[in-house]
Amino acid sequence: xxxxxxxxxxxxxxxxxxxxxxxxxxxxxxxxxxxxxxxxxxxxxxxxxxxxxxxxxxxxxxxxxxxxxxxxxxxxxxxxxxxxxxxxxxxxxxxxxxxxxxxxxxxxxxxxxxxxxxxxxxxxxxxxxxxxxxxxxxxxxxxxxxxxxxxxxxxxxxxxxxxxxxxxxxxxxxxxxxxxxxxxxxxxxxxxxxxxxxxxxxxxxxxxxxxxxxxxxxxxxxxxxxxxxxxxxxxxxxxxxxxxxxxxxxxxxxxxxxxxxxxxxxxxxxx
Amino acid sequence: xxxxxxxxxxxxxxxxxxxxxxxxxxxxxxxxxxxxxxxxxxxxxxxxxxxxxxxxxxxxxxxxxxxxxxxxxxxxxxxxxxxxxxxxxxxxxxxxxxxxxxxxxxxxxxxxxxxxxxxxxxxxxxxxxxxxxxxxxxxxxxxxxxxxxxxxxxxxxxxxxxxxxxxxxxxxxxxxxxxxxxxxxxxxxxxxxxxxxxxxxxxxxxxxxxxxxxxxxxxxxxxxxxxxxxxxxxxxxxxxxxxxxxxxxxxxxxxxxxxx
Numbered sequence: 001x002x003x004x005x006x007x008x009x010x011x012x013x014x015x016x017x018x019x020x021x022x023x024x025x026x027x028x029x030x031x032x033x034x035x036x037x038x039x040x041x042x043x044x045x046x047x048x049x050x051x052x053x054x055x056x057x058x059x060x061x062x063x064x065x066x067x068x069x070x071x072x073x074x075x076x077x078x079x080x081x082x083x084x085x086x087x088x089x090x091x092x093x094x095x096x097x098x099x100x101x102x103x104x105x106x107x108x109x110x111x112x113x114x115x116x117x118x119x120x121x122x123x124x125x126x127x128x129x130x131x132x133x134x135x136x137x138x139x140x141x142x143x144x145x146x147x148x149x150x151x152x153x154x155x156x157x158x159x160x161x162x163x164x165x166x167x168x169x170x171x172x173x174x175x176x177x178x179x180x181x182x183x184x185x186x187x188x189x190x191x192x193x194x195x196x197x198x199x200x201x202x203x204x205x206x207x208x209x210x211x212x213x214x215x216x217x218x219x220x221x222x223x224x225x226x227x228x229x230x231x232x233x234x235x236x237x238x239x240x241x242x243x244x245x246x247x248x249x250x251x252x253x254x255x256x257x258x259x260x261x262x263x264x265x266x267x268x269x270x271x
Numbered sequence: 272x273x274x275x276x277x278x279x280x281x282x283x284x285x286x287x288x289x290x291x292x293x294x295x296x297x298x299x300x301x302x303x304x305x306x307x308x309x310x311x312x313x314x315x316x317x318x319x320x321x322x323x324x325x326x327x328x329x330x331x332x333x334x335x336x337x338x339x340x341x342x343x344x345x346x347x348x349x350x351x352x353x354x355x356x357x358x359x360x361x362x363x364x365x366x367x368x369x370x371x372x373x374x375x376x377x378x379x380x381x382x383x384x385x386x387x388x389x390x391x392x393x394x395x396x397x398x399x400x401x402x403x404x405x406x407x408x409x410x411x412x413x414x415x416x417x418x419x420x421x422x423x424x425x426x427x428x429x430x431x432x433x434x435x436x437x438x439x440x441x442x443x444x445x446x447x448x449x450x451x452x453x454x455x456x457x458x459x460x461x462x463x464x465x466x467x468x469x470x471x472x473x474x475x476x477x478x479x480x481x482x483x484x485x486x487x488x489x490x491x492x493x494x495x496x497x498x499x500x501x502x503x504x505x506x507x508x509x510x511x512x513x514x515x516x517x518x519x520x521x522x523x524x525x526x527x528x529x530x531x
Contacts, residue, residue: 166353169323170421174428175344175372183378184367188358265358265408 046235054235070224074240077219079247081137082209085144086198089205092145093152094194100153101160102186103178114154122147123211130216140212147208148201152194159193160186192263199255202248210244274299274464275320275432280329281499282315289315291499293329295483302458302465304475307485312500313468314436316485320466321346321434333431344372347425349438354421355409361420362405365392368427392427399423399453415446419453426457435467439474451478482506 008016032045046054059071066073100110126143133139163186171185213222221244228236260267277295281288289312297303305313318324319331322342331338333345342348355364369388370379380388396402399419409417418438425433439447455478458465469475475482484504491497 164353165323166350167356169321169342170348170350170354170356170424171371172342173321173344173346173348173425173430174368176378177375180371180375180378184371185356192358263358265410 043232043234046238050235051239054233055239058236074219074221074224075243075247077217077223078209078213078221081140081213081220082144082205085141085209086148086201086205088141089145089147089149089152089201090194090198093149093156093197094190096149096153097156098160098182098186098190101157102163102182107157111157114150114157118150118154120150122208126212126215135216140209140217143208143212144205148204151204152197152201155197156190156194159190163189188263189266192259192266195255195259195263199252202252202255206244206248273297274301274334276332276335278330278332280316280319280326280331282312282319282324282326283499287496288499290319290326291501293501295502295505297464297481299464300462302478302480303467303483304479304481305466305468305483305485306470306472306475307500309470311485311487313483313485317434317436317466317468320432321348344428345431346434347428347430347432348434349418349421349425349436351437351440354438355417355424357409359408360405361396361401361407361409361412362389362392364409364420365395365424365427368392368424372428392423395423395427396420399457413446415442415450418442418450422454422457426461426463430463432464432466435465437468437470440470447474454478476508479508482508 028045029048032047035042035045036047055071059069062068063070096110096114100107100114122143125146126139129139129142129146133142167185168181171181176184209220210222210225213220214226217223221240225237225240273296275295275297277293280290280293282290289310293316305316307313315324319326320338322339325340339345348354356367359367366385366388367379369391374380379385393402393405396405399422401416401419401423404412404416409420412420421438439450442450451474457463467475467478482504483502484506485500486503487498487500488503489498
């Protein structure tokens with residue numbers, strides 16, 4: 001049979017999905033063991049036990065200086081910033097997207113503005129944010145907000161314009177006014193789309209978060225990995241990266257779950 | 272005084288003159304079917320009646336008053352596609368027609384009012400044969416069922432007239448026949464004034480009490496867009512069914528050919 005026609009079986013699919021991960025882990029373990037036998041003090045490729053010890057230390061013993069459990073306080077600090085930033089961006093993006101996409105008069109001004117705003121590299125204005133909002137929490141949240149809001153707004157604007165004219169006319173013949181049309185006809189499909197856009201923007205949001213934390217913070221996952229870099233503590237950095245990936249994946253899964261359960265019609269209408 | 276009066280209506284898209292000097296008067300309860308070649312302006316005329324577009328010249332009057340220049344609850348509409356809300360269940364798609372006009376701030380009812388509205392909507396849905404599909408989403412319905420839903424949705428607000436833009440154009444012939452029966456029954460019950468654009472001449476003859484043929488009276492072969500269409504034939508129908516057959520025979524061949 002031609003290669004192009006061969007498909008994995010059900011069990012085979014799991015195997016194929018896990019195979020690259022297993023190979024990567026294997027390669028890492030072997031390389032780490034080789035380096036550690038050569039030099040027990042090697043810091044570049046720590047063994048699994050070293051990493052577990054490091055995380056145990058970070059997660060389950062109090063920090064001598066602050067009395068915090070650093071792993072959890074870092075996670076809490078980062079998630080607070082991230083969720084706050086994404087939440088504000090989602091609300092503002094939805095508002096701007098609907099205003100610009102559903103009302104031609106408002107779109108006339110908003111649309112070009114959003115087009116320009118989405119081209120500004122957010123990291124380039126990070127210094128401005130530090131100057132304006134200070135070095136504490138607000139500027140980090142604002143970086144996420146400023147980074148993803150214009151993109152969200154433009155995406156939702158586009159989706160609002162894609163709502164067929166027939167649907168809007170129909171809403172008017174059923175007696176809707178501008179406000180109730182937005183509420184009952186425009187908002188539901190856009191809300192579903194917002195969840196999808198947020199999933200796509202997760203990567204960018206984390207990027208902005210970690211950049212901001214790397215530059216100015218006293219806690220947070222990004223702050224920690226940049227701090228311990230000075231001591232070449234790969235045994236902390238690697239588990240932190242895995243943890244960040246897991247958190248991002250969980251948020252992605254949660255957003256998709258909410259979309260499927262809350263808006264069954266958006267995925268083919270299964271109840 | 273006639274129910275709907277169209278006086279010397281002209282409409283163009285840029286250089287393309289679509290309608291010229293259109294005059295028409297329709298009394299309440301008539302079922303007008305609009306036929307003609309593609310691009311002859313029958314859908315444009317429907318959009319003018321709907322308020323989706325405004326005429327460049329002339330006026331459209333409903334009982335002597337100019338029609339509102341934007342769609343409103345006095346005119347129900349069913350399009351060929353996208354006539355229902357994909358994000359609402361069948362039941363809510365009809366209930367929303369009771370909610371929107373009466374809840375200008377929330378756009379929805381709550382509690383007992385919601386229950387009442389849903390019951391009324393259910394009655395309407397049972398009437399069009401969708402009583403078994405209340406909880407489904409439009410994407411789970413067949414094309415014919417979607418159009419039944421669209422009709423129920425349009426009728427629940429009790430419009431003064433019903434505008435249909437090739438509502439059955441995408442349906443297969445068997446389903447289309449069922450829809451014809453349903454539509455005629457509903458029309459007899461509600462005594463609504465209906466305007467229906469169709470590409471199917473026999474559909475036009477079968478359903479209407481009046482067949483309006485849109486065609487260009489003048490044609491400049493070097494500038495086919497220079498002149499617009501008018502109503503060239505206005506045929507009373509279904510007083511007796513025989514008149515329909517005679518009327519088809521009286522049409523010039525190019526109208527019949529184009530309309531097919």
